[in-house]
Amino acid sequence: MALRKLVRHASSISNLYFPSTPLSLSFSNRFSSSSTSSSSTSPFVANNSDSETPISSISIDRSSLYNPPGHSHQPHSDSELSKHLKGIIKFRGGPISVGEYMSQVLTNPKSGYYINRDVFGAQGDFITSPEVSQMFGEMVGVWVMCLWEQMGQPQRLNLVELGPGRGTLMADLLRGVSKFKNVVESLNIHLVECSPALQKIQHQKLKCVDEENAAQDTDKRTLSFLVGSQIPVSWHATMEQVPSGLPTIIIGHEFFDALPVHQFQKVSRGWCEKMVDVAEDSSFRFVLSPQPTPATLYLLKRCKWAAPEEIAELNQIEVCPQAMELTETIANRISSDGGGALIIDYGFNEVISDSLQAIRKHKFVDLLDDPGSADLSAYVDFPSIRHSAEEASGEVSVHGPITQSQFLGSLGINYRIEALLQNCTEEQAESLRTGYWRLVGDGEAPFWEGPDECVPIGMGTRYKVHVTLEGPIDGWRFQLVDVSISSYSISGWRFRL
Numbered sequence: 274m275a276l277r278k279l280v281r282h283a284s285s286i287s288n289l290y291f292p293s294t295p296l297s298l299s300f301s302n303r304f305s306s307s308s309t310s311s312s313s314t315s316p317f318v319a320n321n322s323d324s325e326t327p328i329s330s331i332s333i334d335r336s337s338l339y340n341p342p343g344h345s346h347q348p349h350s351d352s353e354l355s356k357h358l359k360g361i362i363k364f365r366g367g368p369i370s371v372g373e374y375m376s377q378v379l380t381n382p383k384s385g386y387y388i389n390r391d392v393f394g395a396q397g398d399f400i401t402s403p404e405v406s407q408m409f410g411e412m413v414g415v416w417v418m419c420l421w422e423q424m425g426q427p428q429r430l431n432l433v434e435l436g437p438g439r440g441t442l443m444a445d446l447l448r449g450v451s452k453f454k455n456v457v458e459s460l461n462i463h464l465v466e467c468s469p470a471l472q473k474i475q476h477q478k479l480k481c482v483d484e485e486n487a488a489q490d491t492d493k494r495t496l497s498f499l500v501g502s503q504i505p506v507s508w509h510a511t512m513e514q515v516p517s518g519l520p521t522i523i524i525g526h527e528f529f530d531a532l533p534v535h536q537f538q539k540v541s542r543g544w545c546e547k548m549v550d551v552a553e554d555s556s557f558r559f560v561l562s563p564q565p566t567p568a569t570l571y572l573l574k575r576c577k578w579a580a581p582e583e584i585a586e587l588n589q590i591e592v593c594p595q596a597m598e599l600t601e602t603i604a605n606r607i608s609s610d611g612g613g614a615l616i617i618d619y620g621f622n623e624v625i626s627d628s629l630q631a632i633r634k635h636k637f638v639d640l641l642d643d644p645g646s647a648d649l650s651a652y653v654d655f656p657s658i659r660h661s662a663e664e665a666s667g668e669v670s671v672h673g674p675i676t677q678s679q680f681l682g683s684l685g686i687n688y689r690i691e692a693l694l695q696n697c698t699e700e701q702a703e704s705l706r707t708g709y710w711r712l713v714g715d716g717e718a719p720f721w722e723g724p725d726e727c728v729p730i731g732m733g734t735r736y737k738v739h740v741t742l743e744g745p746i747d748g749w750r751f752q753l754v755d756v757s758i759s760s761y762s763i764s765g766w767r768f769r770l
């Protein structure tokens with residue numbers, strides 16, 4: 274098996290015991306579809322016309338509009354969310370930014386994409402690394418344990434996950450660390466999740482038992498029997514709501530890509546923000562703002578962090594104000610309480626030009642088609658995370674980005690799969706190998722023998738890992754980028770991978 278060749282230098286020792294569970298297989302991740310790329314759905318890619326429009330009472334430049342190709346759906350009547358968006362545009366007397374559109378589409382409290390359903394896996398729209406293989410959450414667990422150890426084994430620790438989806442990463446992480454009583458007993462788990470439907474799924478996945486007398490629908494839920502001790506778990510709508518005062522480890526996997534981006538296009542009069550309007554035939558369309566918008570401040574900030582030559586080459590720029598602000602919050606929290614943050618997402622180590630995309634049922638679709646029925650996401654701008662963290666706190670140190678493949682490799686995924694392969698059925702072994710390859714491989718799987726449209730696509734280099742850390746606790750520093758773990762010790766036990 275070709276995949277086996279990837280799993281080299283196998284160690285017979287894997288003292289961390291992680292029970293094997295059935296693994297999910299081979300659905301497209303958010304960048305694996307063989308259908309159209311994001312740029313081909315962008316209205317401005319092929320249309321760079323640049324004429325001036327005088328500012329009139331309706332302050333919209335319609336000159337460089339592009340008619341998107343026919344929608345991928347049969348004509349349909351407007352959904353609740355479409356009506357809502359059209360209402361905002363109508364009553365506000367003009368278009369809304371792409372950022373506001375994205376925010377409404379994903380998280381509108383009544384009918385946003387994430388709010389009422391499970392969107393993951395074969396029946397959903399896309400698949401993520403924790404859903405691909407249990408090894409992903411387990412490796413993040415190893416990272417958490419290493420950090421906890423290097424922090425001087427704090428007795429209380431806030432473990433925060435941003436946007437936990439189905440709760441799979443956290444469940445695999447907790448199962449992995451469950452042998453380490455000191456780690457487990459230190460944990461206060463905080464899940465930052467906007468979706469009531471996903472909160473419910475996370476609650477079930479983690480086998481939470483609600484505390485007696487807890488309010489029915491809110492915060493106080495207790496995870497009781499997972500590791501035979503009481504680990505408090507609570508849900509929050511935002512990172513700011515997570516209580517401060519304890520060392521804190523924050524994990525965000527595919528969270529930043531869901532934060533709303535604002536898009537700008539360069540025309541002769543300068544940078545104009547791309548907006549969403551309603552056309553005469555009542556469909557949504559893109560227009561350009563003729564004058565600076567509030568998000569322009571973030572564009573200026575982002576350009577300041579880039580080399581002038583990098584900006585000069587671009588005709589479009591995407592910025593994510595919420596990512597910048599969230600990073601500041603994280604950096605400040607880590608600065609004051611101690612801890613670390615792990616951000617894993619697809620993205621680039623450069624200014625992002627135009628990456629916003631819509632995915633429905635594992636295929637790219639038009640961004641404006643039936644809003645709320647497809648996932649919207651954008652590549653993460655890693656340098657802006659670095660700069661936001663460093664500006665927020667001079668003491669924060671930022672490492673990376675490195676590739677997911679480097680990250681998982683340095684934490685010992687090769688040894689982990691070897692250990693799992695020693696005790697499984699042939700079917701599970703096939704699943705493990707495919708999952709492993711999807712986590713660390715690059716491009717189309719060379720070993721695939723099934724139908725072309727199902728070929729597994731590697732996430733190993735597209736996904737990047739950024740670590741933001743600060744060291745007020747006993748002067749510890751965790752140098753992820755330099756680390757090449759072949760052995761480590763936790764709670765006095767020495768492990769060789």
Ligand SMILES: C[S@@+](CC[C@H](N)C(=O)[O-])C[C@H]1O[C@@H](n2cnc3c(N)ncnc32)[C@H](O)[C@@H]1O
Nearest residue numbers: 387401436437438465466467468471526527531
């Ligand atoms: C792409 S999913 C990733 C899920 C999970 N981390 C995984 O990798 O499988 C994004 C997650 O973030 C949540 N989310 C998106 N935007 C959010 C926001 N503004 N506030 C809180 N949660 C949000 C979604 O409901 C979902 O759980």
